[in-house]
Amino acid sequence: MRRTVLLFAIATGLALGAGCGKNDRPPPPSTGAPDMQTETGPKGAQAGKIPQQAELLFREKCAMCHGLDGTGNGPGARELPVKPRNYTDPKWQESVTDDEIRKIILLGGMAVGKSGNMPGNPDLKDEPDVLEGLVKIVRRFGKK
Numbered sequence: 001m002r003r004t005v006l007l008f009a010i011a012t013g014l015a016l017g018a019g020c021g022k023n024d025r026p027p028p029p030s031t032g033a034p035d036m037q038t039e040t041g042p043k044g045a046q047a048g049k050i051p052q053q054a055e056l057l058f059r060e061k062c063a064m065c066h067g068l069d070g071t072g073n074g075p076g077a078r079e080l081p082v083k084p085r086n087y088t089d090p091k092w093q094e095s096v097t098d099d100e101i102r103k104i105i106l107l108g109g110m111a112v113g114k115s116g117n118m119p120g121n122p123d124l125k126d127e128p129d130v131l132e133g134l135v136k137i138v139r140r141f142g143k144k
């Protein structure tokens with residue numbers, strides 16, 4: 001009986017001692033990579049940054065002329081004397097800067113010496129995220 005108690009005491013002491021030792025140790029260094037990808041999926045990273053509002057605006061307004069596929073075949077483009085560009089053309093994609101795309105979306109074709117049929121969207125001045133999203137949408141057509 002006495003032996004059992006003694007053994008128990010020793011065992012408990014060891015356990016406590018071991019426990020304390022463990023708790024004193026600093027936590028192991030984090031193994032997480034610094035550039036861990038939280039957004040997975042093939043298109044996740046690219047599409048995730050485009051605000052829904054920009055996607056909607058493109059579908060409801062821009063696609064009328066530029067087409068849902070970005071080739072410029074929207075129903076509104078049929079009667080236009082100057083047809084919208086084909087966004088999927090890699091040569092066109094290379095020929096313009098994001099700044100130029102941003103400017104024509106904001107100010108319209110007339111402001112940059114192009115067709116006045118390309119309407120401006122001056123209200124997007126206060127919604128830079130949406131404007132940026134539209135630029136990305138235009139660029140996305142070039143990534144096939």
Ligand code: HEC
Pocket residue numbers: 057058061062063064065066076077080082083084085096101104105109113114115116117118119121134138
């Ligand atoms: C009423 C038809 C129409 C609508 C709506 C329209 N566009 Fe356009 N867009 C045009 C035309 C036409 C051009 C070509 C202008 C030119 O080359 O002279 C153009 C040109 C552009 C260009 C420049 C292409 C280049 O050659 O540099 C961009 C970028 C653009 N549009 C984006 C948009 C976005 C984004 C929207 C929606 C917010 C939009 N457009 C809505 C007709 C339209």
